[in-house]
Amino acid sequence: MANLLVVPLSTLLLFLSILFLLVHAIPLLSGLVVFLLNAFTNFLFYFLQLMDHLPGHTITRIALDNIEMILLYLLLIACLLMILQRNIRWSWAVTACAVLLCTSVNGRMFDRFDHPALFISGPKTNRQYLLSSGHDALLLQCASTPYNSQAVELFLTDHFIKDVRTLSLSDPSLVLLELADKRIGIYRKKPAQPLLKDDLSKKCDALVLDYTIKYSYLDSTNDTVSYKNIFHLYGKKSFYKNTSNL
Secondary structure (H helix, E strand, O other): OOHHHHHHHHHHHHHHHHHHHHOOOOOHHHHHHHHHHHHHHHHHHHHHHHHHOOOOOOOOOOOOOOHHHHHHHHHHHHHHHHHHHHHOHHHHHHHHHHHHHHHHHHHHHHHHHHHEEEEEOOOOOEEEEEEEEEEEEEEEEEEOOOOOOHHHHHHHOOOOOEEEEEEEEEOEEEEEEEEOEEEEEEEEOOOOHHHHHHHHEEEEEEEEEOOOOOOOHHOOOOOOOOOEEEOOOOOOOOEEEEEHHO
């Protein structure tokens, strides 16, 4: 909405700047042009500051997949053809593309809302654990200072997350998270005893091993407890799971 006023004002300021270069040698006329430039510039900054304090002044975290991008371009082309050819028949194509695009975006939004997800990103020294539920998320990080991760930002955009709470980890060796009805344990350091004999790991529905291990360490032949979901990061910077595939 702000562009409806910003674009014309910016164009006017451009022409006034060019006019000032042409008439700068004429005292009275150049003074009038400078006065108009200052007035319109101050009004533009005042308008932008006013819009910046309004709720919902910007639209952020919009994620479109490949099919949705194609539908968006088809929608724009259909609108352009309808205007240029002045043919109302193109409205059917505009309506069809708009309906398909909205249906796809809303379908992904509800799917993300119904499946809480765990996302792990960042280097090992500054790992971030993001727990999403609906359109809210909890971000656990190892360091007290925030770590700007592009992968986390992309995850938030793709999952239509609006609110993020950030907390620092109190225990650097173990993280316990609740995903809907699932309990996930994240071991950042190798436990004192094997996983299949660890009492805490037996209470978890899934385990994420965020440390270097050997395959023999997961051998369960001598234990009656079976683990369906053990995920090892293998030093990767990103890891993503949701409750539908745990």
